[in-house]
Amino acid sequence: MLSDSARSEIQNLMAQYPRARSAILPALYVAQQEIGWLPDEAMDEIALLFGMEPAEVYAIAGFYNMFYKEPKGKFHLEICTNVPCMLRGSGNIADYLQERLGIGFGETTADGNFSLDHMECLGSCATGPVVFARRSQSAWGRYFENLTPGQVDVMLDELLLEDALPGEQTPARPYHHDHHPETNYLLARIDKPHSHKIETYLADGGYETARKALAMEPAEVIETVKKAGVRGRGGAGFPAGVKWGFIPKDIYPRYLVVNADESEPGTFKDRLILEFDPHQLLEGIICTSWAIQAHYAFVYVRGEYMFAQERMKTAIAEAKAKGFLGKGIFGSDFDLEVIIHSGAGAYICGEETALLSSLEGYRGHPRLKPPFPAVAGLYAKPTIVNNVETISHVRHVMEHGADWYRQWGTERSPGLQLISLSGQVKKPGVYEIPYGMTFRELIYDYAGGTVDDRPIKSIIPGGLSMPQILPDALDVGIDFESIVGAGSMLGSGGVIVICEGESIIPIARRAMSFYVEESCGKCTPCREGGSWMEKILKRIEAGEGTLEDLETMARVTKYIDQQSFCPFGPASVWGLQSTLRLFGDEYKDFILETNPNGHKPDIPVRPIYRADSGELHENLLDDATLAPLVP
Amino acid sequence: MSDWITITIDGQEIKAKNGELLTAAAARAGIDIPVFCSHPKLDPLGACRMCLVEQEGPRGKALVTACTTPVRDGAIFHYESEKAIDARQGTMELILINHPLDCPICDKGGECPLQNQALEHGTGKSHFWEEKRHKAKGYPLSDLVMLDQERCILCWRCIRYLQEWEDKPQLGLFHRGGETVVDKFPEGELDAYTSGSIIDICPVGALTNRLSRFSYRPWDIDRTPSICTHCAQGCNLIIDSRNNEVRRHVSRENMAVNDEWICDKGRFATGITKHPDRLQEPLARIDGKLQPVSWQEALQRVVTGLKTIVQRDGPDAVGALGSAKLSNEANYLLGKFMRGMVGTNNIDFREGAALLADPRGVPALADVREADLIVLMGSDPSEEMPVLANLIKRAAKRNGARLIIIHPRRIELAKYADVFLNPTPAEEVALFDALTRATMQARMEAGDEEIPDWLRETEEVESASVEALALAARLTMQAKNPFIVYGADYAWGFGARDIVGALTNWLITAGCEERLGFLHNQANAQGAGDMGILPDYLPGRSPISDRKARSAIETLWQTTLPTQPGLSYGGMIASARGRIKALYIMGSDPVGEKPADADSMKALEFLVVQDVFLTKTAQMADVVLPAASYIESAGTFTNTERRVQRAPQAVRPVGKSVADWAILMHLALRYDPAASAAWKTATISEVFAEIAQVAPMYADMSWENLGEQGQQWDREALPMGKRMHAYSGGSATPTDKRYPYRLVVSSLLWDGGTTFSATSEMAHLASRSARLHPHDAADLGLASGDLVEVLSVAGSIKLPLRVDDSIKPGTVFVPFSLPEAPVGTLFDSQGPRTNVAVLKAAS
Known part of the structure; x- marks a missing residue:
């Protein structure tokens, strides 16, 4: 079913990675680009190419939201409705889109032109409402930001008229950093024309720091970063230099993995670096790879950041052409390959062990720790996983030194x-x-x-x-x-x-829906508890809440917080717990107002189903699996 | 890591092994920490969060999952603390909210870990008022296994089993979050040969046995610890029955044999006790037709028939065929009857004298676990012994065991092989000689040996590169703990003697001949040999020329034994038109396997068949004695590693059928009532006790002390010197232009044989085709599904074709045990290693 060119593209992708299986997500993208979605036959064929069981490919494709398991319209529009966009009025735009297209979420227009879905955070929180538009039968998708109803019309007309997505995205630059230019390092170049090009980067003294770092002992680089006290920017704030020091001696190969799976709603900083100053990240990657002696650096970029991926790929090509990446960089005998790896729509892959599972070509389930990635990470080899911003700071620390960095911030949180x-x-x-x-x-x-x-x-x-x-x-x-x-x-x-003026209940409910959508499903508390909490919050929103629900939520969120497998579990309920704590009266008032008699919901009874007789016949599945009651 | 340390659980100090998981350490101390995802045979996962306990650490107490926490000296845990109990109750509540709680109609109810733990660790109250999630119910994953996704609690055990033991991840988690389900690929099917194991390890009723579901309740069954007799591994299982009907087989742990797994044939192919065609009563040929008679009459006819011939033509006009499928006791008593009472050594079984098996089988199956090298020659464990195949995969994938495979087909395990050699039949001797030469060369480089003349002249072998030979030579020479076996493919038929000689030469050269063993296919092929079902060996494997052994038996049997070697299985059939006038055939069907033998049977004056079905051979018999199947009778079986295991009676025999050994007892007492002093074994344990007296390697065994794990007889009890073997070549069948293909024959798991076909729900799974390489099929203008005729000098059979790239070009593969196309039809005087032609057949 796949064309010869698609097959050979997949084979090239397989050769790009130390282990071929890592190319499974890229391969699924190739197939989807060609067919427009992923029919079973395509997955079967990919399984054969990779020497995997088809069930494995199916399980992987099913984990990632960006893979279509059924045909979509020509264009697939997804509007972010998560909390930051919600606060900027994405609800109105979502309504407008549905009205304008005459379809609901999850539907496709009769002419087959548009499919519409609501979407989780796209990292465009300051420039929302935002629509992520993809042409199903292509590898390209782009953002339409700061949308108003008028701009929605323009967008739709443009798509139909051009019958294509504009290739170059000119995203809104959502930053205002002119207040204190003296603290602008990471953002210093963002406003410059062609800030992403290597020429402008070199004109600003680019890659001199990497050159300098390569002349140092790797241990010295680690020591400098340790001394500067650069803390991880992915969320946990673990000191980067200390993490690097955990790498066991004499075990090779080692890998650097840059976490660019920026998916936490309300977070969109890494996107700016990737899109507008990719070379500073690359320079940070070179310094870090040298420090930990890694010859492969993977940048795991979330799938929706297609523009960022393009910019990074171009930057890598530019740097390679100059001899800054590839074999013997800067004339040394140090080799470094940087590979941009696209995620495919799974928030959990921001968790470092889940990211590694994903990068190895599996469903993005988090893994047991220990062993920590620094000891046994990618392909069970020592691996440093750091956030885009962290690695970018490394570049500036290596240029200016640890003392320069420590002039800002506090004793325990130094820097910018x-x-x-x-x-x-x-x-x-x-x-x-x-x-x-x-x-x-x-x-x-x-x-x-x-x-x-x-x-x-x-x-x-x-x-x-x-x-x-x-x-x-x-x-x-x-x-x-x-x-x-x-x-x-x-x-x-x-x-x-x-x-003030915003109700906390829809915010808490929308936040919970996000975690339910993104739970990987591995552990019981997060999988079962999350959707339970969402059901309760929806019921409260619908005016059927009871005060007992508040107790239940307080109790069950405790289990989710304390008993989940990975940090996602606690993260999924801290917000809810805080609203119950801080705005408990608001919940109570709302419940008492909407359901004054405390009427409890009717517990739905399981639809009656008939067990099959156990005889073997072809239609057994149809016969035995009665459709569930649709609520 | 095996140092003993001390940990504390709830204030109680317990000894634990350093680094073992807390669940295991606690279990040893009698603390049964509840688990779902954790399983002793699977890698830790930590997903279900049921096993939470508190651990004291530098920053206070924290909840940890016991199933993923290795214990260290001095570690302090709290299992019964308020917080730990609350945590487990919380997990239990969350597990149950979307579980259907349909225990009253669930097969697992009564033996369900979820049910048991909900009782022990649940609060008994749910706060869940919402609608439960709906997923697929009663959904077949295959013809054998049903899935109920609503009952599933997503512990991944099934997925992990298929991944970690089968290396066939045919099930996966699909979708994610609350929508996550266990499922198969829509177009695919769960067809791993041990797929049923996932039913046993499922901690809820999500996976059920499609053949047995709704037919029992776990608290209302009789459980018989037994073994499987489908192959020679002898996997341990439990036969669960109710009202004297077999309801299901489940696996039983025996670390020496099958770990805790059984294959799908052993689990599901249980239909023999229920089959409508089972023989219900004795039959005798009256007026040319087989008609029901009483046992008295049937046995009297046997006695009269045999005695008439013995008196007229002498005892050597009578012969008997035993069976590798039947118990030691049945075979032993058949031998005792023929030798001691009739007075002839004409006794053999199909896998007897003609099979060049090492009389000691394999050193030990469990050696695979620790092996650094595994060598398989002419053996395909995936089809012949699936549980062993999984152990081999695991050794290769997890322990880094190296694997050398030599087989006429590219068998499934070949993908794990470091060296895979694919000789065409007739090329084996040259290949093994090349291996011997390569090994000697390697030795010469290190030392002083020289290649003997007879080995110098061997020709080049097409199917092996110099590098592959050198690697195989190096691996065998370096191996410290190898597991080396050859199988029936190389031990049977014309030329086998040279092949076995050549492969033995290689291993002698490599210095590991002591580890070479033979992997039997049939459940009791080892035991039947041990019982002396051979024309030239006595029970206990002493040659009949061994006067001392003979006289010991004569004393016990109170008789005189014949001293001349008897005829072999093939010899008896071939002599049916000559010396042999009467045959007593027990559990064997020569006509079914080779229809041409019907002529021989017809020529006999008197034929007795003792079997569970009216086989092709039985249809020609003068007297047919209905036997009980192994499930309906008791017996012991000796597996391919010489482990003698019990298979007690689980249900009552069908109709008037009687256990094989008991039939023989009655026959003997009727044949010579005066001999009753030597024939007084009235129970299975008495028969076995007599075997222990007769066969020295069984000397210390008794029915009781075999226990539930069996006993292995000492390999050293039968020393076998191995010598280099020189030969002149030319042992291969010459090529023949009329028959351009080499026939390759071996057993497949899903066969067409009686015991498998007896399970009607599975019979359609049998692989009923001849197979050709795609190139050969293309040359012949044939495609999969075409009806083809495979013909040899001896005869022809018709079968649908299957094009299969694991078949070596120039060969045709036909499986054994297809009643509609018995491959034996093609065997010429040289047996299975023959030449054939393939034609498109008119349908």
Whole structure:
């Protein structure tokens, strides 16, 4: 069913990785690009190419949302309805899209032109509402940002008229960093014309740092990063240099994996680096790979960041042409291959062990720790997984030194940090701030205050997963330790501002729906508990809640928090727990108002089904598997 | 890592092995930590979160999963703490919210870990008011296994079993989050040969036995610990029956034999006790037709028939065929009757004298686990012994065991092989000689040996590169703990003597001939030989010329034994038109296997067949004695590693059928009532006790002390010196232009034989085709599904064709045991190693 060219493309992809199986997601993309979706026959064929059981391929394809298991319209439009976009009015645009196309979510227009779906965070929180548009039979998709109904019309007309997606995306640049240019390092070049090109990068002194690092002993590089105290920006804040030091001696090969699976709602900082200053990341990769002596660096970019992937691939080609990547970089005898690996729509792959499972060509399930990746990671070899921003900081630390870095921030959270600010503020965007700066300064000074100067109801300080804090924490410093003191965590630095007038219940419900959608399904508490919580929240929203539900949620979220396999479980309920804690009265009032008699829901009875007789006949499946009752 | 350390659980200090999982350490101390995803035979996963306990650490107590936590000295755990109990209750509540709780109609109810643990670790109350998730129910994964996705709690055991033991991940988790289900590829089927194991390890009723479901309740069955007799591995299982009907087979652990797995043939092909065609009563030929008679009359006819001939033509005019499928006791008593009472050594079985098997089988099956090298020659465990095949895969994949495979087909295990050599039939001797030469060359480079003259002249072997030969030579020479076996493909028929000689030469050269063993196919081929069902060996494998052994038996049997070697299986049939006037055939069907033998049977004056079915041979008999199947009678079987195991009676015999050994007892007492002092074994344990007296290697065994894991007789009890074997070549059948293909014959798991066909739900699985390589098929203008005629000098059979690229070009593969196309039809005087032609047949 696949063309010869697709087959040979897949074989080339297989050869690109140390182990062929890693090319399974890329191969599925190739098949989907050619056919428009993934019929069973295509998966069967891919299984044969990879020497796998078809069930394995099917299981993998089913895990990742960007693979179509059924045909889609010519264009597939997905609108983000997650909390940050919701706060920016994506609900209206979603309604408008449905009305304009005359279809609901999950449907395709009668003419087969458009399929519409709602979508989880696209990393466009400051420029929402946003639609991710793909042409089903192509590898290309792009964002349409800052959408208004008028722009939706333009978008739809343009797509139909051109019968194609515009190839070059000119994304909105959602940042306002001119307040304190003296702290702009990571963002310093973002506004320059052609900031992503190697020529402009070289003109700014680019790749000199990498050259310098290669002249140092690897241990020295690690020592410098350790001394600077660069903390991981993916969420946990673990010191990068210390992590690198965990690599066992004498075990090779080693791998660097850059986590660019930025999917935490409210976080969109890495996207800026990937799209507008990819060379600073590459330079950071070179420094880091040298430090840990890795000859392969993988950048795992979330699937929706297609534009970022293109920019990274171009940057790698440019750097390769200059001899900065590939065999014997900078004339040394050090080889370094950088491979851009596209995710395919699975938030959990931001968790480092799940990312490694995915990169190895499996479903993105997290793995047991220990062993930690630094000891046994990719292909069970020592592997350092760091966030895009972390690696980018490495480049600047190597240029300016550890003392330079430590001049900013606090003792335990030294340096600068990218904050993704979204929600109901005047100027949402990415800000490069020194650790320790207060929320008040960020929101009122950098971002010009809240929309319509409304009072703040609540702040999510570190991406959607983090517990909410109240405005009384406005003078708390934005650093790992201070936020913990305020009852939350800095996480990935995604600050979402919620103003008075917003109801907390739809926000909590929408957040829970996200985790239910993204749960990998491996462990019981997250898989079963998450969807239970969502069902309760939906019922409360629908006016059928009871006060007992609040107790149940408090109790069950405790199990999810404390008993899940990986950090996703706790992250999925911290927000809910914080709203129950901080806004308990709001829940109560709403429940008492909508269901004053405390009427409990009727427990639905299982539809009657008939067990088959056990005889073998062809239609057994149809016969025995009665369709479930559709609620 | 095996140091003993001390850990504390709930204040109680217990000894544990350093690094073992907490679940295992606790279990030893009698603390049964509940688990679902964890399974002793599978890698830890930590997914279900049922086994949470608190562990004390530097930062206080934390919940950990016992199934993934290795214990270290001084570790402190709390299992019964309030927090740990609450945590487990929480997990249990979450597991149950979407579980259908349809226990009253679930096969697993009564033996269900979820049910048991819900009782022990649940709160008894659900707070879940929402609608449960709906998924597929009663959904067949194959003809054998049913899936209920709603009952499934997603522990992944089934997926992991197929991955870790079968290396066939045919089940996977599909979708994700709450929508996650276990499923198969839509177009695919679960066809791994041990797929049924996932039913046993499923901790809920999600996977059920499609053949047996709804036919029993676990608390209302009689459980008989037994073994499987489909092949010579002798996997341990339990026969569960109710109202004297077999309901199901489940596996039983025996680490020396089958770990805790059985294959799907052993699990599902249980239909023999229920088959409507089972012989219900004795038959005798009256007026030219077989008609029901009483046991008295039937036995009297046998006695009269045999005595008439013995008195007229002498005892050597009578012969008997035993069976590798029947128990030691049945075979032993047949031998005792023929030798001691009739007075002839004309006794053999199909896999007897004609099969060049090492009389000690294989050293030990469990050697595979620790082997650093596995050599398979003319043996295809995937089809012949699937549980062993899984152990081999695991050794290769997990322990880094190297694998050398020499086989006429590219068998499934070939994909794990370091060296796979694919000689055409007739090319084997040259190949083994080349291996011997390569090994000697390697030795010469290191030392002083020289290649003997007879080996110098061997020709080049097409199917082996110099590198492959050198690698095979190096691997065998370096192996410290090899598992080396040859199978029936190389031990039977014309030329086998040279092949076995040549392969033995190679292994002597490599210095590992002591580890060479023979892998039998039939359940009791080893035992039948041990019982002396051979024309020239006595029970206990002493040659009949061994005067001491003979006189010991004569004393016990109170008789005189014939001293001249008797005729072999083939010899007796061939002499049916001459010396042999009467045959007593027990559990064997020569006519079914080779229809041409019907002529011989017809020529006999008197034919007795003792069997469970009215076989092709039985249809020609003068007296047919209905036998009980092994499930309906008791007996012991000796597997291919000489492990003697019990198979007690599980259900009552069908109709008037009687256990084989008991038939022989009655026959003997009727044949010579005066001999009753020597024939007084009235129970199976008494028969076995007599065997222990007669066969020295069974000397220390008794029915009781065989226990439930059996006993292996000492390989050293039968020393076998192996010598280099020189030969002049020319042992292969010459090529013949009229018959351009070499015939390759071996057994497939899904065969067309009686015991398998008896399970009607499975009979359609049998592979009923001849197979050709795609190139050969193309040359002949044939495609899969075409009806073809395979013909040799001896005869022809018609079969549908299957094009299969694992078949070597120039060969045709035909499986054994197809009643509609018995491959024996093609065997000429040289047996299975013959030349054939393939033609498109008119349908």
